Amino acid sequence: MVTESVNLPCDTSPPQRLDLVLVGRREAGRDYVRLVLDAPTAWESLPGQFLNILCESDPRAATLSERRPLHWEEGGEWPIATGLELGRRKWPFVRRPLSVSRVLRDGARVRLEVLVRRVGSGTRFLASRPVGVPVDVVGPLGNHFTPPDDDRLCILVGGGCGMAPIFGLADWLTASGLQCALVLGAPTLDEVPAVFRSAPAAAGDAAAPCESILDPDLGQVETILSTDDGSAGFHGTAIEAARRRLQDVGDDRPVALYGCGPERMMRALARLAERRGAPCQVSLECFMGCGIGVCLSCAAKVRDPASQAGWTYRMTCQEGPVVDARDVVWA
Ligand SMILES: Cc1cc2nc3c(=O)[nH]c(=O)nc-3n(C[C@H](O)[C@H](O)[C@H](O)COP(=O)(O)OP(=O)(O)OC[C@H]3O[C@@H](n4cnc5c(N)ncnc54)[C@H](O)[C@@H]3O)c2cc1C
Ligand code: FES
Incomplete structure (x- = not known):
C-alpha cells in the first residue's frame, strides 16, 4: 500500500463513471475495512467529496434483462428494471455514497482510500471484494470542506464512518501548513477504524494525544481518541473531548471546527462552535x-x-x- 499523502490539489475533476481497480485492503477495527483504489493520474478531489459506488459484482452480467450499460455521462440511458426483477436481486440497485477518505500520491500513481463500515448489503458486499477486481464508481461528487483564510487552529471531529473524510481533511490542511488537532470518537475501542501499534491506554478525563495509531498514518497530526465506555483514550464523547481541547487552547487563539459523523454529534459540534464563536463546517450523512x-x-x-x-x-x-x-x- 502507498503510505505517502502530500500536496493535495486545489481543483476537482468533473464527475465520471469509472472502473477503479481495487489494489489494497486492510481490516481496521471490528466493522471497518479500508479499500485502496487505483485512480487515473488526472484524478483531483478534495476532502468531503464522495464516490457513488455500485455494490454488485458485474453490472453488465446482471440478471436484469432490461439493464443497459451506465453511460449516463455520455447522455445515455439509466438502467430500468421491473419490480419483480428487483425483488430477485441480491445486491442493492442504488449506488451507495462513500467518502474519498484520502488521496495518496506516489510519483505518477494516484490511489484513493475508501473507508467502508459494514452496515447493510451494499457495504458488506463492497467490504468483501478481493484485491484485483474493478469497482464501478461515479465521482468525485458533492462539494468539499474549505480551509480557513488565516492560520487559526483547526479542530477536526470525526465519529464512526464520518472519520473517513476527516483523515483526508487533516492531510490537506496540514499540507497547507495549518495546525490541526483531530478528535476521533467511537462507542468503544473495537469500533475505531484504525490499526494500532499497541493497544491505546485509557486516559480517563484527559483529552491527550494518542501516540499508538499505525494506520492511517497521519504523520505528526495531534490525534485525540475518545470512547464512550472509556476503553481507550478520553472517557466520553468526541464533543466533550473537543470541548476540553478548546479549553486548553484558551479563549484568545482563533479556531475553526470541522466535523463529520452522526447527526446528534454534528448538532452538538454546531452548538459548541456557536458558544465559542468559531466557524464550523459539517459534512451531513443524508440518505x-x-x-x-x-x-x-x-x-x-x-x-x-x-x-x-x-x-x-x-x-x-x-x-x-x-x-x-x-x-x-x-x-
Ligand atoms: C456523503 C456521504 C458519505 C458517506 N461516506 C461513508 C464512508 O466513507 N464510509 C462508510 O462506511 N459510509 C459512508 N456513508 C454512509 C453509507 O453511504 C451508508 O452506510 C450506506 O449507503 C449503507 O448502504 P448498505 O446497503 O450497506 O446499507 P442499507 O441496507 O442501505 O442500510 C443499512 C443500515 O444503514 C443505515 N444507513 C443507510 N444509509 C445511511 C446513511 N447515509 N447514513 C446513516 N445511516 C445509513 C440504514 O438506516 C440501515 O439501518 C456516507 C454517506 C453519505 C451520504
Ligand atoms: S441523491 Fe438524488 S438528488 Fe441528491
Missing part, C-alpha cells in the same frame, strides 16, 4: 440515491431567511454534503 441532484432523496433542511417559512431544502449530493453548521435546521 442518497442518484448522487447527482435528480431523485431528491438527500434533502436537508437549511435556514433561508428569504423564504416564508424561514427554511428550505438543500440537496446535499450537490450543495453538500459539507455545509456551514449555522445553516442547518437540526432535527
Whole structure:
C-alpha cells in the first residue's frame, strides 16, 4: 500500500463513471475495512467529496434483462428494471455514497482510500471484494470542506464512518501548513477504524494525544481518541473531548471546527462552535440515491431567511454534503 499523502490539489475533476481497480485492503477495527483504489493520474478531489459506488459484482452480467450499460455521462440511458426483477436481486440497485477518505500520491500513481463500515448489503458486499477486481464508481461528487483564510487552529471531529473524510481533511490542511488537532470518537475501542501499534491506554478525563495509531498514518497530526465506555483514550464523547481541547487552547487563539459523523454529534459540534464563536463546517450523512441532484432523496433542511417559512431544502449530493453548521435546521 502507498503510505505517502502530500500536496493535495486545489481543483476537482468533473464527475465520471469509472472502473477503479481495487489494489489494497486492510481490516481496521471490528466493522471497518479500508479499500485502496487505483485512480487515473488526472484524478483531483478534495476532502468531503464522495464516490457513488455500485455494490454488485458485474453490472453488465446482471440478471436484469432490461439493464443497459451506465453511460449516463455520455447522455445515455439509466438502467430500468421491473419490480419483480428487483425483488430477485441480491445486491442493492442504488449506488451507495462513500467518502474519498484520502488521496495518496506516489510519483505518477494516484490511489484513493475508501473507508467502508459494514452496515447493510451494499457495504458488506463492497467490504468483501478481493484485491484485483474493478469497482464501478461515479465521482468525485458533492462539494468539499474549505480551509480557513488565516492560520487559526483547526479542530477536526470525526465519529464512526464520518472519520473517513476527516483523515483526508487533516492531510490537506496540514499540507497547507495549518495546525490541526483531530478528535476521533467511537462507542468503544473495537469500533475505531484504525490499526494500532499497541493497544491505546485509557486516559480517563484527559483529552491527550494518542501516540499508538499505525494506520492511517497521519504523520505528526495531534490525534485525540475518545470512547464512550472509556476503553481507550478520553472517557466520553468526541464533543466533550473537543470541548476540553478548546479549553486548553484558551479563549484568545482563533479556531475553526470541522466535523463529520452522526447527526446528534454534528448538532452538538454546531452548538459548541456557536458558544465559542468559531466557524464550523459539517459534512451531513443524508440518505442518497442518484448522487447527482435528480431523485431528491438527500434533502436537508437549511435556514433561508428569504423564504416564508424561514427554511428550505438543500440537496446535499450537490450543495453538500459539507455545509456551514449555522445553516442547518437540526432535527
Ligand atoms: C456523503 C456521504 C458519505 C458517506 N461516506 C461513508 C464512508 O466513507 N464510509 C462508510 O462506511 N459510509 C459512508 N456513508 C454512509 C453509507 O453511504 C451508508 O452506510 C450506506 O449507503 C449503507 O448502504 P448498505 O446497503 O450497506 O446499507 P442499507 O441496507 O442501505 O442500510 C443499512 C443500515 O444503514 C443505515 N444507513 C443507510 N444509509 C445511511 C446513511 N447515509 N447514513 C446513516 N445511516 C445509513 C440504514 O438506516 C440501515 O439501518 C456516507 C454517506 C453519505 C451520504
Ligand atoms: S441523491 Fe438524488 S438528488 Fe441528491
